[in-house]
Amino acid sequence: MTNLQLFYDPPGVLRLTVDNEKSYPKVAIYQSSPLRRPGQYLSLLDGKSEEIALVPSLDALTPESRRIAQQELARRYLTAKILALTSVRQEFGVTYWHVVTDKGERDFVVQNLSESCLWLSEAHLLIIDADSNRFEIVDRGALDSVSQHLLDSVL
Structure with missing residues (x-):
């Protein structure tokens, strides 16, 4: 080489x-x-x-x-790991997220869920926001029940 x-x-x-x-x-x-x-x-x-x-x-x-x-x-490739979802809402195809990550609380916007949410395995999810920031849910099953419910409501 x-x-x-x-x-x-x-x-x-x-x-x-x-x-x-x-x-x-x-x-x-x-x-x-x-x-x-x-x-x-x-x-x-x-x-x-x-x-x-x-x-x-x-x-x-x-x-x-x-x-x-x-x-x-x-x-x-800085990626924040999502530990909990506080709120998620959709308006006119845009999804607004408020989450707790390993780097603190964050608000972000996702324009198109089908293009911006990538399942890396059955439990591992990568979310790319409108500013190309990366957020990761390493294990969906490890989230608390409220977070899982919020996630299910948009995906």
């Missing part, structure tokens, strides 16, 4: 050097399947969103590049 070196220069701007020969001044990292295969099949894209390299696993990177890649992935 080629030698990939990820680094920040200036601070906060991700860059990439390939084989100490070619440098990319602006890079983004995406995963093909961030919830089912975390840390695998990473796509490194340049500033024009063209793929530079496909990395099979974080383990293929040097320790420093792996640390930076993990930071970038954590930022890109």
Whole structure:
């Protein structure tokens, strides 16, 4: 595999050097399947969103590049875990949620439930709001009965 070196220069701007020969001044990292295969099949894209390299696993990177890649992935795929639903209501096809997450109470809006709610298993649900924030119900059965009832009322 080629030698990939990820680094920040200036601070906060991700860059990439390939084989100490070619440098990319602006890079983004995406995963093909961030919830089912975390840390695998990473796509490194340049500033024009063209793929530079496909990395099979974080383990293929040097320790420093792996640390930076993990930071970038954590930022890109930030997901709040829903612990309880306080209220859910629908108006004209838009769903308004008030939930308690592992990061505190949150209000969010979902435009289209059929496109924005993805069942990852029979009990595991991913919800993407109108601002592309991700909310996760890891185990539907672990929710309290009020939360389960509210969830059932909209799904």
